[in-house]
Amino acid sequence: MKDEMKRNNNSYTVNSSNSNLITVNSYSSKAKELLEELDGNPMGIAIELAEKLDDLESVDYYKILAMNSPISRLFEALSITIDAEKRDRIRTKKPIYFQGILRRWGIQTKWKEKS
Numbered sequence: 001m002k003d004e005m006k007r008n009n010n011s012y013t014v015n016s017s018n019s020n021l022i023t024v025n026s027y028s029s030k031a032k033e034l035l036e037e038l039d040g041n042p043m044g045i046a047i048e049l050a051e052k053l054d055d056l057e058s059v060d061y062y063k064i065l066a067m068n069s070p071i072s073r074l075f076e077a078l079s080i081t082i083d084a085e086k087r088d089r090i091r092t093k094k095p096i097y098f099q100g101i102l103r104r105w106g107i108q109t110k111w112k113e114k115s
Contacts, residue, residue: 042066045074052078055095069107077101 037044046062049055055062066074081098084090090097099109 045071049074049078049098052082053094053098055093058095064111065102065109068111069102073102073105073107077105 042063043059043066045066046059049062049066050059077098080101081090081094084097085094102109
């Protein structure tokens with residue numbers, strides 16, 4: 001029955017004996033270390049976001065985003081975006097999907113240039 005469920009559902013159950021499963025809510029120690037290392041360094045955060053989103057030409061935008069947004073929420077949105085990409089759920093580009101998540105959370109994603 002488990003194999004049948006696996007074939008029909010294409011997912012694993014919560015009670016799986018596989019201790020190596022990574023869930024949406026789990027944080028690896030590497031992610032925590034990265035967050036602590038980059039906290040307070042907007043350019044480092046910007047580079048990390050740009051690299052993961054394959055959007056290096058927008059590093060300056062991500063720097064502004066990092067200076068004006070909660071860092072943990074940025075990395076949470078990044079994690080969701082990467083997960084969605086792995087599941088072939090992104091119909092646009094990763095940066096657009098990422099910004100959509102931030103907008104839904106009420107995080108500002110656009111700024112006007114000062115004259």
